[in-house]
Amino acid sequence: MRGVLAYLVSPGAVSSRRAGWVLTATRYTSGAVFLASGAGKFVNHASEASSFQTYGLPWPNLFTDAIGVLELVGGLLLAAGLATRLVAVLLAGDMVGAIVVSGLLRGETVSLTLAPALLMATVVLVVLGPGRVSLDAQLLARSSRDRRRTARLAPSSGER
Numbered sequence: 017m018r019g020v021l022a023y024l025v026s027p028g029a030v031s032s033r034r035a036g037w038v039l040t041a042t043r044y045t046s047g048a049v050f051l052a053s054g055a056g057k058f059v060n061h062a063s064e065a066s067s068f069q070t071y072g073l074p075w076p077n078l079f080t081d082a083i084g085v086l087e088l089v090g091g092l093l094l095a096a097g098l099a100t101r102l103v104a105v106l107l108a109g110d111m112v113g114a115i116v117v118s119g120l121l122r123g124e125t126v127s128l129t130l131a132p133a134l135l136m137a138t139v140v141l142v143v144l145g146p147g148r149v150s151l152d153a154q155l156l157a158r159s160s161r162d163r164r165r166t167a168r169l170a171p172s173s174g175e176r
Contacts, residue, residue, distance in 0.1 A: 039140070040147030043094050046137040049130070050107060051091030057084025071117045086110055094141070097150025104141040111135035 057064045057080050064084075068076035086106060093103045111131045119127030146152050 035144075036148035038147070039144055040097075040149050042137050043097060043100060043141055043147050043150070046107075046134055046141070047091045047094030047096075049091070049134060050087045050094060054084050054087030054089070054091055057081070057087065067118070071122065073117070083110060097146040097152050098155075100146035100150060100152050101142050104138040108135055108138040108142065111138065 061077075061080060061084075065076040065080040068079045073079050087110065090103045090107045090110075093099055094107070111134050114127045114131040115135065117127075118124045119131060
């Protein structure tokens, strides 16, 4: 379990390569789409809750709020590159739900076009990491510097 958690919070080896810029662009773009979609759940709450009710979901108002918070906060975190892999896992689950519930079962176009594209983007971010410019990478670099500094300051076994 510790290994899975460490993986989910690490920026990934690809992040420091040229391909890391593509990941950064993917993260920014998908973050913006999730942010807009999440905000839409609150701006058009009645319409969104009505859609959730037609999908047969229990407590459509609660689902609308929960998915709205996930997409809004998740979009912000993706754009910032903070907890990218963990957030991407949650948003990938959101997209699987959208594809199945409103896409395959209801035939809604957006859930058969945009949702699969966002699912692919989130899976790529889970597997490869957040890209070159992210808070995840900055926090890891700071943590590594602090550990090296602490190791240099610690007395060696002969000095004790």
